[in-house]
Amino acid sequence: xxxxxxxxxxxxxxxxxxxxxxxxxxxxxxxxxxxxxxxxxxxxxxxxxxxxxxxxxxxxxxxxxxxxxxxxxxxxxxxxxxxxxxxxxxxxxxxxxxxxxxxxxxxxxxxxxxxxxxxxxxxxxxxxxxxxxxxxxxxxxxxxxxxxxxxxxxxxxxxxxxxxxxxxxxxxxxxxxxxxxxxxxxxxxxxxxxxxxxxxxxxxxxxxxxxxxxxxxxxxxxxxxxxxxxxxxxxxxxxxxxxxxxxxxxxxxxxxxxxxxxxxxxxxxxxxxxxxxxxxxxxxxxxxxxxxxxxxxxxxxxxxxxxxxxxxxxxxxxxxxxxxxxxxxxxxxxxxxxxxxxxxxxxxxxxxxxxxxxx
Amino acid sequence: xxxxxxxxxxxxxxxxxxxxxxxxxxxxxxxxxxxxxxxxxxxxxxxxxxxxxxxxxxxxxxxxxxxxxxxxxxxxxxxxxxxxxxxxxxxxxxxxxxxxxxxxxxxxxxxxxxxxxxxxxxxxxxxxxxxxxxxxxxxxxxxxxxxxxxxxxxxxxxx
Numbered sequence: 001x002x003x004x005x006x007x008x009x010x011x012x013x014x015x016x017x018x019x020x021x022x023x024x025x026x027x028x029x030x031x032x033x034x035x036x037x038x039x040x041x042x043x044x045x046x047x048x049x050x051x052x053x054x055x056x057x058x059x060x061x062x063x064x065x066x067x068x069x070x071x072x073x074x075x076x077x078x079x080x081x082x083x084x085x086x087x088x089x090x091x092x093x094x095x096x097x098x099x100x101x102x103x104x105x106x107x108x109x110x111x112x113x114x115x116x117x118x119x120x121x122x123x124x125x126x127x128x129x130x131x132x133x134x135x136x137x138x139x140x141x142x143x144x145x146x147x148x149x150x151x152x153x154x155x156x157x158x159x160x161x162x163x164x165x166x167x168x169x170x171x172x173x174x175x176x177x178x179x180x181x182x183x184x185x186x187x188x189x190x191x192x193x194x195x196x197x198x199x200x201x202x203x204x205x206x207x208x209x210x211x212x213x214x215x216x217x218x219x220x221x222x223x224x225x226x227x228x229x230x231x232x233x234x235x236x237x238x239x240x241x242x243x244x245x246x247x248x249x250x251x252x253x254x255x256x257x258x259x260x261x262x263x264x265x266x267x268x269x270x271x272x273x274x275x276x277x278x279x280x281x282x283x284x285x286x287x288x289x290x291x292x293x294x295x296x297x298x299x300x301x302x303x304x305x306x307x308x309x310x311x312x313x314x315x316x317x318x319x320x321x322x323x324x325x326x327x328x329x330x331x332x333x334x335x336x337x338x339x340x341x342x343x344x345x346x347x348x349x350x351x352x353x354x355x356x357x358x359x
Numbered sequence: 360x361x362x363x364x365x366x367x368x369x370x371x372x373x374x375x376x377x378x379x380x381x382x383x384x385x386x387x388x389x390x391x392x393x394x395x396x397x398x399x400x401x402x403x404x405x406x407x408x409x410x411x412x413x414x415x416x417x418x419x420x421x422x423x424x425x426x427x428x429x430x431x432x433x434x435x436x437x438x439x440x441x442x443x444x445x446x447x448x449x450x451x452x453x454x455x456x457x458x459x460x461x462x463x464x465x466x467x468x469x470x471x472x473x474x475x476x477x478x479x480x481x482x483x484x485x486x487x488x489x490x491x492x493x494x495x496x497x498x499x500x501x502x503x504x505x506x507x508x509x510x511x512x513x514x515x516x517x518x
Binding site: 036038039040041042044045050053124146153154155156157158159160161163164165166167169170171172174175176178230231232233234235236238 | 469
């Protein structure tokens with residue numbers, strides 16, 4: 001199977017438009033629900049036939065739901081390593097489902113991609129449904145995720161325990177199976193060295209943070225994914241409200257840090273950010289982390305109104321399309337690291353030149 | 360099982376560590392464990408799953424843990440200790456007592472407060488029945504009679 005990304009609505013990234021609230025600080029809000037079918041062992045312990053049966057049942061049930069009736073099914077188990085990397089770079093599949101380092105993904109691994117929701121099948125749980133929203137909109141994401149879950153739950157017998165709630169492969173997800181997360185860009189707090197206090201505060205509030213690509217990923221480009229730590233003992237609304245309240249506070253701290261920066265270090269910051277922009281506009285070779293950090297600088301400059309004429313949408317697009325698997329797809333062949341760095345610089349230059357009206 | 364360190368005495372301390380999703384297991388005798396500064400209370404990793412596995416260890420002695428198996432998927436507490444993953448939904452019933460305590464540690468509560476759910480009543484659910492019958496055949500062939508009896512009950516309930 002060849003991956004035809006043009007089939008995916010919004011390329012599977014409805015959040016990329018930067019149309020949501022606080023889009024200059026918050027890239028996306030996501031609600032994920034983990035569910036399993038009763039009567040079939042959890043995916044890691046299930047045999048191939050059972051995994052295929054899960055896929056078949058989920059697919060039929062999803063066809064009857066409002067959010068996934070026109071979804072595109074991608075059989076992850078039939079994709080090449082680069083194609084799986086690509087879906088991972090778009091946040092459509094987790095590291096676990098994509099099995100990035102394996103020659104093939106496990107039998108029955110798949111993802112259904114709809115306009116507003118996506119559904120991973122046979123990850124560590126049979127179903128991982130997720131809804132992404134642009135900007136800061138946890139409530140919107142939860143509302144849609146709940147609707148989809150209700151529709152699926154009416155058609156599929158889900159594993160549920162009267163005391164423990166929805167049962168999951170890993171007990172850290174049991175109960176609501178809900179992980180709400182917000183991907184925030186916090187360069188102001190990093191530059192003013194306030195970030196440590198904020199992150200410690202998050203943990204004291206029962207929240208956790210990770211890098212751009214979730215569990216196990218490093219923090220690069222000042223992007224932090226903030227999410228709830230526990231899933232049991234509180235209702236879905238309580239978990240979402242709590243996260244939203246804390247993130248709203250983090251956003252105001254970031255905004256305050258940016259005010260402090262422009263007040264106390266105006267020209268130094270301005271110079272630093274224009275240099276980042278200059279490098280992206282003219283460099284001939286860009287490393288992956290380097291590009292991420294420079295893009296972080298330009299994103300901050302746009303948020304502080306220091307640089308005009310570059311949209312947050314373009315910056316979101318650059319963030320995804322300048323990654324290795326996307327560059328490799330655009331070039332139509334596998335790339336060495338040096339080739340990828342050259343291709344990355346060429347691609348970024350091109351996009352920014354168009355944005356500046358020079359091409 | 361022999362101690363990983365001295366290879367002489369029986370291992371009585373089983374240490375599971377998860378670092379960056381990498382699971383390592385160390386089996387030590389009492390003496391080597393003490394020499395390493397590990398008593399029966401092993402160092403508690405910061406990761407929530409680490410706490411969890413640590414708690415499993417405190418709860419069930421390894422010998423008892425090895426014996427308890429889920430009748431449905433045959434996963435044991437030992438499997439859970441090694442992987443951090445349960446085998447199937449029935450594991451939650453099979454290991455209910457241990458899990459309740461552990462969930463309390465990890466989540467601060469063992470009671471679901473989210474929305475309640477009742478699975479759709481699928482009368483004569485062909486797929487579920489078919490699946491159970493398949494597993495029953497396998498269980499009988501493997502002479503796992505205890506599992507077979509459980510499966511037979513489940514099939515009767517569905518029929």
